[in-house]
Amino acid sequence: MWLFCGLGNPGEKYRYTRHNFGFLVVEAFAKKHRLNFKFYKEMESEATFYKDKAIIIKPLTFMNLSGKAVKKWVEKEKIPLESLLVIYDDMDLPLGKIKILPKGGSGGHRGMISVIETLGSSDFPRMRLGIGKPINQSVTDYVLSLFSEEEIEIVHKIIDIASSALDDVLYIGLLKTMTKYNSLKINDEIFKKQPYIR
Incomplete structure (x- = not known):
């Protein structure tokens, strides 16, 4: 059994911000498999279950x-x-x-810092979704801002591809999935073929 955790902030205000990339990917995975998230108050999260293979969660505690x-x-x-x-x-x-790794540090990401500190270990897999660096904004303003119109098409494609990578983790394993997706380039055929999930 895998535990897939998408990181983000709860609430409509933050739903389509850069910091909610993790939420968007697990939501796409759930939609593809016709799964519905349920609120678990005692677990401070929304969660859904995919067969006997994975639990998919969205923490509702805010990123930090x-x-x-x-x-x-x-x-x-x-x-x-x-x-x-x-x-x-x-x-x-x-x-x-997209970069999938078997373990690593936080990279300064507040959500990952919280996960690592709470678990007392950084020895768990992660899927990093690139958003690039801010140019004329603070880090906080940048990650809490919406993707630009020019970025939306790429964002949709990455959401779809990343949700497919979650399937691959379940069915071909982490290492083969890393090999398949970590070398992906934006001009590769998979970007052109991948349909949008809306």
């Missing part, structure tokens, strides 16, 4: 406290850390780039 919900699910379902995949936005990668 994401680790609280993650730890609750890890402990409740006895998920080994190597079967926890956290999906989140990353300013160190350009928009259109």
Whole structure:
């Protein structure tokens, strides 16, 4: 059993911001498989279940406290850390780039800092979704801003591709999925063929 955790902030105000890339990907995965998220008050999150293969969660604690919900699910379902995949936005990668890793640091991402500190370990897989760096904005304003009109087409494609990568994690394993997606370039055929999920 995998635990897929998309990071983001709850509420319509933040739904389509750069910081909610993780939420958007797990929502697309759920929509593709006709799954509905349910609110779990005691777990401080929304969650849904995909067959006997994965639990998909969205922490509702706001980004800086994401680790609280993650730890609750890890402990409740006895998920080994190597079967926890956290999906989140990353300013160190350009928009259109996906990087899946078996472990690593936080990269300064507040949500990842919370998850790592709460779990007491950084030895869990993660999917980093590039959003690029701000030019004339503070980091906070940038990650809480909407994607620009010029970025939307790429964002839709990445959401679809990343949700497909989640399927691959389940069916071909993490290492093969890393090989398949980490070298992906924005001009590759997969970008042209991948349909939008709306």
